[in-house]
Amino acid sequence: MLTNSEKWFTRAKQFLPGGVNSPVRSFKAVGGAPPVFQRGEGAFLFDIDGNCYIDYVGSWGPLILGHAHPEVVEAVIAAVRNGTTFGAPTPAELELAELVVEALPSIEMVRFVNSGTEAAMSAIRLARGFTGRDKIIKFQGCYHGHADMLLAKAGSGVVSFGLPDSQGVPASVTQHTLTVPYNNLAAIEEIFAQFPNEIAAVTVEPIAGNMGVVLPQPKFLSGLRKLTQQHGALLIFDEVITGFRVAFGGAQSLYNVMPDLTCLGKIIGGGFPVGAYGGKKEIMEKLAPLGPVYQAGTLSGNPVAMAAGAATLRLLKRPGTYERLEMLGQKLARGISEAAKKNGVAVYQTRVGSMLCNFFTDGEVVDYDTALTSDTQFYRRYFHGMLQRGVYLAPSQFEASFVSLAHTETEIEQTIAAMSEALAKET
Numbered sequence: 001m002l003t004n005s006e007k008w009f010t011r012a013k014q015f016l017p018g019g020v021n022s023p024v025r026s027f028k029a030v031g032g033a034p035p036v037f038q039r040g041e042g043a044f045l046f047d048i049d050g051n052c053y054i055d056y057v058g059s060w061g062p063l064i065l066g067h068a069h070p071e072v073v074e075a076v077i078a079a080v081r082n083g084t085t086f087g088a089p090t091p092a093e094l095e096l097a098e099l100v101v102e103a104l105p106s107i108e109m110v111r112f113v114n115s116g117t118e119a120a121m122s123a124i125r126l127a128r129g130f131t132g133r134d135k136i137i138k139f140q141g142c143y144h145g146h147a148d149m150l151l152a153k154a155g156s157g158v159v160s161f162g163l164p165d166s167q168g169v170p171a172s173v174t175q176h177t178l179t180v181p182y183n184n185l186a187a188i189e190e191i192f193a194q195f196p197n198e199i200a201a202v203t204v205e206p207i208a209g210n211m212g213v214v215l216p217q218p219k220f221l222s223g224l225r226k227l228t229q230q231h232g233a234l235l236i237f238d239e240v241i242t243g244f245r246v247a248f249g250g251a252q253s254l255y256n257v258m259p260d261l262t263c264l265g266k267i268i269g270g271g272f273p274v275g276a277y278g279g280k281k282e283i284m285e286k287l288a289p290l291g292p293v294y295q296a297g298t299l300s301g302n303p304v305a306m307a308a309g310a311a312t313l314r315l316l317k318r319p320g321t322y323e324r325l326e327m328l329g330q331k332l333a334r335g336i337s338e339a340a341k342k343n344g345v346a347v348y349q350t351r352v353g354s355m356l357c358n359f360f361t362d363g364e365v366v367d368y369d370t371a372l373t374s375d376t377q378f379y380r381r382y383f384h385g386m387l388q389r390g391v392y393l394a395p396s397q398f399e400a401s402f403v404s405l406a407h408t409e410t411e412i413e414q415t416i417a418a419m420s421e422a423l424a425k426e427t
């Protein structure tokens with residue numbers, strides 16, 4: 001007997017490529033058909049077969065308050081009643097801008113866009129316009145959305161020219177994208193020496209969240225700051241995941257390293273499609289209409305999305321938020337470590353506050369290559385074991401798990417118990 005989700009997904013595959021609108025949702029990495037969701041409430045998701053899951057995906061990061069937070073829902077309804085889009089200035093965009101500037105220490109001015117992809121792509125354009133240089137450096141395993149020039153990682157060798165990761169991207173578009181291993185300052189120094197006065201920007205996830213969660217080593221971010229300054233290049237922090245996640249002021253406030261430009265997304269839209277990029281006035285004023293760098297958007301600063309974002313940030317700003325997320329994240333991580341140890345499963349665990357990852361490997365994970373030592377077949381079995389027990393994890397080893405403010409210690413304990421059982425069965 002097919003489940004409703006299986007029937008639905010079979011139909012969806014006829015009309016949507018892979019049955020999805022974003023590849024990882026298709027469960028390609030773990031096999032099987034994804035549950036099709038009808039409703040989310042707090043820490044829980046409900047599928048069209050009536051199954052309930054404790055959710056650790058949170059729509060890939062945005063839902064730090066959990067699903068359908070009443071205050072966000074009310075703010076959105078109130079905004080919709082006033083009309084959904086004007087393509088003209090509104091109070092809502094200024095309110096969110098002020099919240100962002102107040103929160104992120106390095107941002108003096110901000111431009112709203114509709115996705116993290118747009119934010120990362122536009123920040124690069126601005127950095128190139130500001131410096132008058134073409135080359136950019138990115139790190140292997142860091143994801144900055146799907147803009148052509150950012151769909152590149154290294155081939156072999158420490159310093160290598162970016163080869164496109166996707167068909168349809170001309171090599172001429174990625175030829176200015178230089179890629180190096182995460183946490184490797186020596187490789188960056190080598191590139192700066194090789195291309196003096198040619199590097200416009202170094203773009204980095206200050207905590208990498210798209211190859212699982214990989215933490216910056218102690219001198220890495222401050223080293224990037226120093227090197228970029230020395231060589232007249234801009235430092236861009238892609239905080240699309242980490243912004244408002246690891247601290248209200250993002251990873252930059254946690255590590256006390258100030259980038260020139262910051263990209264935001266996910267949480268900032270409160271569950272709506274929003275991205276943003278911002279930084280020093282001197283740089284941001286190069287944007288049209290003030291300056292020569294063009295970037296625009298019909299729905300940018302959309303009042304409904306701005307209202308959802310502002311309601312979310314106001315709730316996050318209250319005292320105790322990040323302490324609570326830390327407590328829940330720590331409890332979950334500890335429980336998982338113990339369950340793994342008890343069952344003799346090797347896990348390398350990484351965590352900052354409420355974002356965490358369990359790599360099934362016995363080595364350290366410091367970059368993309370070491371992340372790839374993980375046993376993805378084991379993850380696949382573990383993932384399905386958890387799904388059967390009502391825990392919805394990301395359908396890939398190389399993604400973060402997110403705890404929300406809607407989770408309580410009860411759900412965390414249930415999750416740890418489910419993991420204990422799932423691992424006992426697999427070992």
Ligand SMILES: *Cc1c(COP(=O)(O)O)cnc(C)c1O
Pocket residue numbers: 114115116117118120143144145146205209210238239240241265266275
């Ligand atoms: C999700 C993500 C993006 C892309 O954001 P979209 O809204 O999916 O376009 C960019 N950078 C990072 C670090 C991300 O995690």
